[in-house]
Amino acid sequence: MPVSYPEAISKYLGRFTVGIAGCGGLGSNCAVALARCGVGKLVIADYDIVTLQNLNRQYYFHDQIGRLKVHALRENIQRINPAISVKAFDMKLCVSDVLELFAGCDVIVEAFDKAEMKQMIIETVLGQMPGKYLISGIGMAGWGKTDIIHCLRSDRLIICGDGVSEVTETLPVLAPRVNVVANMQANEVLEILLKEFVPPLPENQHEDNIK
Amino acid sequence: MKITLNNREEEFGFPELTITRLMAEKNFTFRMLVVKVNGELVKRHEFDHKIVRDGDDVMILHLITGG
Numbered sequence: 001m002p003v004s005y006p007e008a009i010s011k012y013l014g015r016f017t018v019g020i021a022g023c024g025g026l027g028s029n030c031a032v033a034l035a036r037c038g039v040g041k042l043v044i045a046d047y048d049i050v051t052l053q054n055l056n057r058q059y060y061f062h063d064q065i066g067r068l069k070v071h072a073l074r075e076n077i078q079r080i081n082p083a084i085s086v087k088a089f090d091m092k093l094c095v096s097d098v099l100e101l102f103a104g105c106d107v108i109v110e111a112f113d114k115a116e117m118k119q120m121i122i123e124t125v126l127g128q129m130p131g132k133y134l135i136s137g138i139g140m141a142g143w144g145k146t147d148i149i150h151c152l153r154s155d156r157l158i159i160c161g162d163g164v165s166e167v168t169e170t171l172p173v174l175a176p177r178v179n180v181v182a183n184m185q186a187n188e189v190l191e192i193l194l195k196e197f198v199p200p201l202p203e204n205q206h207e208d209n210i211k
Numbered sequence: 212m213k214i215t216l217n218n219r220e221e222e223f224g225f226p227e228l229t230i231t232r233l234m235a236e237k238n239f240t241f242r243m244l245v246v247k248v249n250g251e252l253v254k255r256h257e258f259d260h261k262i263v264r265d266g267d268d269v270m271i272l273h274l275i276t277g278g
Contacts, residue, residue, distance in 0.1 A: 026278040115243040115274040122245045122272075126252045141277045152218060154270045155250050166275035173277055 008200045010038030014083075016193050017041040019105035021093060021121055023069040024048070025173050026137045027111030028059035028076075029182035034189060035077040035084050042077065043101055045089040046070050057175040093117070098124045102132075107189050110136035111182070113167075126157060133158070135188045140181040141165040141173050149180055151188065160184040212265035217272075226265070230258040234271065243274040 003011065018039050020027045023046035031042055046069045050060045064072040070088035077086050089101055098121055102108045108129075110121050118136060125134040139161035140149070152159040161181050167173055213222050216237075223236060230246055230253060246253040246261075247270040253261045263269055 022278060024278055111278055113276060113278045115276045118274045118278075119243050119245060122274075123252060123254075126245075126247070137278050138272070139275055139277065152270075152272075154218075154247060154268075157247070157270075159272065163273065164275070165277070167277040178278070 003200055005199060009194070009197065012197050013038040013190075013193060014040035016106045017043060017104055018189055018193075019043040019045075019102035019108040020111055021045055021098070021102070021108065022111035022113065022117070023058075023073050024054070024111065024113055025057040025175075025178035026140075026182045026185065027109065028069070028073050029057075029179050030109050030111060030186045030189075031073060031077060032059050032080065033183050033186035035081050037186075037190060038081065039084070039189070039193070041085045041087070043087045043089070043105055044070050044073055045091060045093055045097070045101060046073075047090060047092040057173055057178050093121070095120065095124050095128075099128060102129070105132070107133040107135065107192050109185050109189065110134060111185070122157065132156065133192050135160065135185045137161050137181045137185055139163040139165045140178045141167045141171045143174055143177055146177075146180065149177075149184070151184060158188050160188065212263075214263060214266065215268045217270055227262050230261045230263065230271075233263055233269070234258075237271075239271060239273070241271075241273040245272040245274065246270065247272075 016039055018034055020031050023044055048069050050064045050067050050069055050072050052065055060072050068090050070090050074086040074088045112118050125132050133156045135158045137160050142165050148162045212226055249268050
């Protein structure tokens with residue numbers, strides 16, 4: 001049996017490692033998208049536990065309330081694809097953690113909630129991890145306004161989001177919009193990882209070549 | 212000078228500007244931000260000294276909470 005195109009992509013992605021900093025609305029949904037595509041190893045980090053309020057947007061289930069997000073997410077990813085290796089770190093990341101945990105990653109996804117943490121990881125990766133790609137999510141609160149969500153690329157820093165919609169009491173983060181951005185981040189990861197992917201020859205084309 | 216600011220061409224009536232002056236010209240009053248000039252990260256303490264010149268590629272990112 002020849003390998004199908006999606007299988008070939010999954011097999012190819014199996015060699016890569018992606019780091020995900022934060023396992024909330026962006027991180028949990030982005031991790032699941034990457035797991036479904038077959039990215040071989042995920043390094044996830046978060047210090048929080050799953051709450052009832054998280055379930056309107058984050059990839060967790062009601063029976064996981066009270067558990068550490070990194071453990072619940074590892075379980076959910078492995079239910080989707082048991083072949084994926086998930087390194088889970090229950091910690092609030094600082095500069096030295098970013099340098100250490102994500103050193104072996106091909107791409108890092110910034111999926112923090114707080115602006116201070118976003119600044120910390122962007123400065124750390126750009127300033128101290130030369131050659132490393134960082135995909136950040138900035139601006140996704142509220143609903144609607146799909147068409148102002150975009151991607152901004154500057155060398156190895158890629159920003160996904162609308163850049164303006166900050167979380168407030170009356171502008172919460174909700175599943176659809178944060179998922180759009182989380183999946184844009186996953187899509188950018190694939191664009192980077194699949195740059196040198198050579199698709200398998202379709203079977204009929206192969207036969208033609210032999211004739 | 213003509214520069215690229217956040218992937219867009221912009222013209223300023225000065226031959227050069229510091230990052231601080233550039234942000235004042237644009238009315239950028241962001242608290243949390245990341246600045247890059249020609250791909251190089253510029254730290255906050257350098258904003259008063261770092262000069263932006265004609266042809267430079269500048270990225271000024273406003274970091275906001277949510278994720």
